Amino acid sequence: MTETPMTEQGRLDLVQDSLLRRMRTMHGLYYQAVGSMELEHVNHFERDGVLPIAFSLFHYTSMHDGAFMMLSGQLPIWNEDWQARVQMAIDDAGKERPVSDMIHQRIGNYDVFKEYQRTVFDRTEAHIAAMDPADFQRVLVAPPYPPQIASTYSAMCAGPAGITVLDGYECWLYQHGLRHMGEIELARALVGLEGMTS
Template identity: 65%
Template sequence: MFSLYEDALASMDDTHVNHFEREGVLPIAFSLFHYVNMHDASYMMLTGTTPIWNDEWQQRVGVTVNDHGKHKTVDEMIHQRIGDLDAFTEYMRAVYSRTLDWLASMNPADLDRVVIARPFPPQIASTFSARVAADHGLTVLDGIECWLYQHGLRHMGEIELAR
């Protein structure tokens, strides 16, 4: 799936990524930053490791809304733009590389570890991952499948349609 993001970025420049279609339609910049930044945050939930995104990355990438936007409205996130697409691509690659290294070194027994037990807090209860979780809660495997993979494919569909 990561190669789909690489291919998409290779076929666009900042004009495409930041294009404003019309009111109520989020730019590609939103889908790109939202997914990669949520992936970075989800990695923290799965591993306990601090996200890569920080003030230094914000200065380099220059997103206009320094937020993944999960709890924001379309009216707020319609303004999302990526200032430096090369820096964003570097950030994306760092996030993906770290995930791939973790997956390659993972003990398969870790996949069953519960990361969020039931009952789920409201911000999890309303997600797709809550629908697939077992009675005991969300596991590392659920997080990988839902937060990293399925979420990435959903946003790639948006990006492909917008391109």
């Protein structure tokens, strides 16, 4: 039996479905992680040079929040009100700051942080589910790339046309999220907790 070749729309629908399932699964790992940790675990200071779990959690969630603006056109959720409620020790994702600064990152109100995290993740999932999959092909950043972008993972992954919306989801949200989940799983061992996956 000969299979009918998949149309371009069919390929895009497949990509949309796959991305949504992977994002939901990764978000689920974050929910499992925060749901099985107490504030003392999250804010634990191991030693100089080792970032606390609080850093990885806030860094990824706030970078996800900010990157989503480029992907969707929607403004970030984080603002002064969220900062007043979450009470981050350092109101900064820490991307451009040294480890010597960010080892001092702490979450003040853990329950409200979890609310912020879920708000960011839910919005992303809803957008992926509702978007026109043709938008995945839209170019966000075309070459030649400025120096601050040229050395990034997304620039290395991009095709000849440049960094697309799909590249942004795959690199800025999915790959970035898995990278920091790996940090969190390792750091959980330092506070006597197990990982989330086998």
